[in-house]
Amino acid sequence: MFSIILPTFNNLNYLKLCLKSIKKNSKYEHEIIIHINEGTDGTIEFLKDKNYKISYSEKNAGVCVAFNEAVKKSTRDYIILAHDDMYFCPNWDSVFADEIKEYHADKDFFISGTMVQPFESYLEFDCGKTLEDFDEEKLLKNVNQLKFEDFQGTHWQPSLVPKTTWDKAGGFSEEFSPGLGSDPDFNMKLWNMGVRLFKGLGKSRVYHFSSVSLRKKAWNNGAKIFLLKWGMSIKFFKKYYLKSDTPFKGPLTEPEKNLNYYFDLIKCKLAYVFHSILSKRNA
Numbered sequence: 001m002f003s004i005i006l007p008t009f010n011n012l013n014y015l016k017l018c019l020k021s022i023k024k025n026s027k028y029e030h031e032i033i034i035h036i037n038e039g040t041d042g043t044i045e046f047l048k049d050k051n052y053k054i055s056y057s058e059k060n061a062g063v064c065v066a067f068n069e070a071v072k073k074s075t076r077d078y079i080i081l082a083h084d085d086m087y088f089c090p091n092w093d094s095v096f097a098d099e100i101k102e103y104h105a106d107k108d109f110f111i112s113g114t115m116v117q118p119f120e121s122y123l124e125f126d127c128g129k130t131l132e133d134f135d136e137e138k139l140l141k142n143v144n145q146l147k148f149e150d151f152q153g154t155h156w157q158p159s160l161v162p163k164t165t166w167d168k169a170g171g172f173s174e175e176f177s178p179g180l181g182s183d184p185d186f187n188m189k190l191w192n193m194g195v196r197l198f199k200g201l202g203k204s205r206v207y208h209f210s211s212v213s214l215r216k217k218a219w220n221n222g223a224k225i226f227l228l229k230w231g232m233s234i235k236f237f238k239k240y241y242l243k244s245d246t247p248f249k250g251p252l253t254e255p256e257k258n259l260n261y262y263f264d265l266i267k268c269k270l271a272y273v274f275h276s277i278l279s280k281r282n283a
Contacts, residue, residue, distance in 0.1 A: 001029065001076065002031070003074035003076040003080065005074070006032065006084055009038060011041070011084050011085065015043065017131060017134075018086055018088070019052075021089075025088050027091070028094070030080075031075060031076050032052045035057070035069055037059070039056070044056075053073045055072070062179045063172070063179035064178070065174060077162060078160055079161055079163055080160055082159075083208075089143045090140065093204075096160050096204050099111060099201060108162065108165040109161070109165070109198075110165070110190055110195060110199075111161075111200075112155045113205055114155055116205050116206065117207075125143070130209065148203075149202045150247070151244075151248055152246045153198055153242035153244030154198055154200050155200055159183075165190065165195070173189070176222055176225055180223075181221075185225075196253070197251045197252075199248055200245075222234075227268065227271060227272055231269070240256075
């Protein structure tokens with residue numbers, strides 16, 4: 001049904017669990033496309049005879065390149081952007097499928113699932129912080145009993161977007177490589193295209209091991225790149241445009257430009273001037 005895009009960077013054991021969860025807990029058959037960054041931990045050998053599509057970077061190219069290259073191999077109408085340190089919970093795809101039945105194929109939208117994490121954020125439920133202490137039985141027994149409603153904005157991944165929408169936006173912007181800040185940047189590009197349906201589905205869930213891949217190296221300053229590109233901070237965009245993490249009430253409208261809006265916008269502009277001057281000095 002969907003093309004599931006999975007970047008991986010020398011993270012074989014988590015990737016195995018992720019793939020296992022997709023097979024075990026999906027209602028529909030999906031096309032799985034894996035972008036291997038390096039793969040020096042045995043990932044290449046493990047995937048050699050498996051029924052997955054593969055794209056490859058000899059060096060770690062980050063998630064922006066990984067998503068862009070892998071999506072080129074997609075043959076489905078909808079793509080799912082995800083990560084290799086996610087465990088897909090039961091009914092994740094049927095919730096997505098039921099949602100898109102309400103929309104025509106030619107509509108642009110961005111929908112995400114909900115991340116269940118073992119610390120205070122989003123939907124908190126501790127089933128282990130690492131692969132070694134992961135309690136799969138506890139998760140499967142309880143995850144669908146946890147209450148979490150649909151929300152405005154998104155949790156970024158896992159995210160669902162029509163392939164036509166992805167193509168119109170030109171995929172992820174590679175100036176954000178290896179990847180921090182690329183998700184809100186993609187959402188900003190969609191906003192400027194006129195997309196107004198940004199919705200998080202409370203019942204489509206993945207268990208997330210807290211950015212295992214991100215901890216492997218120093219990443220880019222995505223917040224600064226976003227600010228200099230768009231003239232506002234990620235926090236400002238999420239608060240006033242996406243209205244992130246508020247209850248879902250339908251497609252978004254233009255932000256309410258009240259006193260708080262302009263006060264926070266001025267702070268963004270001052271930060272923009274500061275970083276612009278700093279960047280020129282360091283050029």
